[in-house]
Amino acid sequence: MRARSTLFTLYTELVYPDDTVWIGQLVHWMERLGFSEPAVRAAVSRSAARGWVIPERKGRRAYYRLSPRVYWQVRQVRRRLCEMHDAVWDGYWRILVYAVPEGLRSQRDKFRNELVLLGYGTPAAGVWVSPTADLEATRELVGYYGLEPYVEFFRAERVGAQPESRLVERAFHLEEAAERYRALNARMDALPPDPAPEDAFVNLVRLVHEARKVLFFDPGLPPELAPAGFDGRRTLQRFARVRKRLREAAEPILAEAAIT
Template sequence: MINVSDQPAPRSLIVTLYGAYGRFVSGPVPVAELIRLLAAVGVDAPSVRSSVSRLKRRGGLLLPARTAQGAAGYELSDEARQLLDDGDRRIYATAPPADEGWVLAVFSVPESERQKRHVLRSRLAGLGFGTAAPGVWIAPARLHEETRHTLQRLRLDAYVDLFRGEHLGFAPTLEAVGRWWDLAAIAKEHEAFLGRHARVLDAWRTRSDTPPEEAYRDYLLALDAWRHLPYVDPGLPARLLPQDWPGTRSAAVFQGLHERLRDAGAEFAGV
């Protein structure tokens, strides 16, 4: 299957693990269990411990807690659960995105707080917004709720006004989206995912068995690679995308892996 020596970042894998399985565990996940589950995808114990510590310090995503048996572990913060719930709507979407218009984020940050301007731009880009003009960012309208949650969590909402609407010209919308987003770069991200994971799905389709540890490993690595793509790619309506858009194929590959491997992987994860 996947060569686990070609290793994603341990911190990203920990977030992926909690998103896929850890949040469904009753109570905190013991540190020893985190080490076991990350070892299956090639992460050693010191890397797990240091990555968990950074997640605890920097983002407040993980909170230290004791299990019912008294073992040291970590549970998700309320903010982390909100992030994962918001992400589910993108990551596990099975239907093509509807054409519901646009959400605009218009912001103004005083020069004395220009660091917040940098954070704001970075977060909007990370949510999949394109740049329509300086200080004016645009995304499909369905992203407005997640955008609101993100800006409020970061206390940036005071600098931003959000609007919903439609594009009325003057350039055709198909032409305009090519300025708002770098579609060629997004397509390359999808092609990279396909290059690594389409063959994994093909290999599973030739098998009648689904061993839990193998399923867990391949699913976690695929999910870790996939979950970033719905943020790089805002999910534009098909009419605004080039023909034979690779995002359609990469979404189908991920969905195939999810359907085949997720539940078997849960057995190995103890969920």
């Protein structure tokens, strides 16, 4: 795990639903994961330079608050990892189309990289579809990148002659997700049955880190649309059980506050 990416795993698992944390607490957690204090402070500084976190001072202490867009991303990850429920498909597709000027290419590329997190796939250039995406969360994402003038939304019933599975095959490429789920299952298989608090803490963060990453490749299709043999939902259900067990075992560490 890299320091900067691990920071956002900590925000996701240990800080949320708050969006702000003292730098000393981040250092305390990260040192337990094997990172040095200079490496942590450098990662936080780089994140601040990119606008991902916003520095704040409270007395003599330095705090870092997630930017609204990054907090939005953390919220979506938490929703999918920790508030799982079987999505009920209403038979309608959420369709997003855009025509973004080349001058906004950077925003466009970042925007579409996050659409999968909401459950979108792309069957054709500039067209994204999802059976269950949250339209309010989609509007928020569009707003964060300032793309409102270039994006349209639709909710429509598919009337093509081909089965729904054909659209799923064209829009959603799940090979990378399947490979990452296999790795996630392998990590869970290797966990000790009764870890000490320190080991439980490390394994918890590493497990959440891997699970968080896989969501950017898996759109979370409802069961009736998921390809045969794709076990992403089952793996995430297992992850939820293992995460709960690790959090309970790591409670003495989670209850610690960094030395002031």
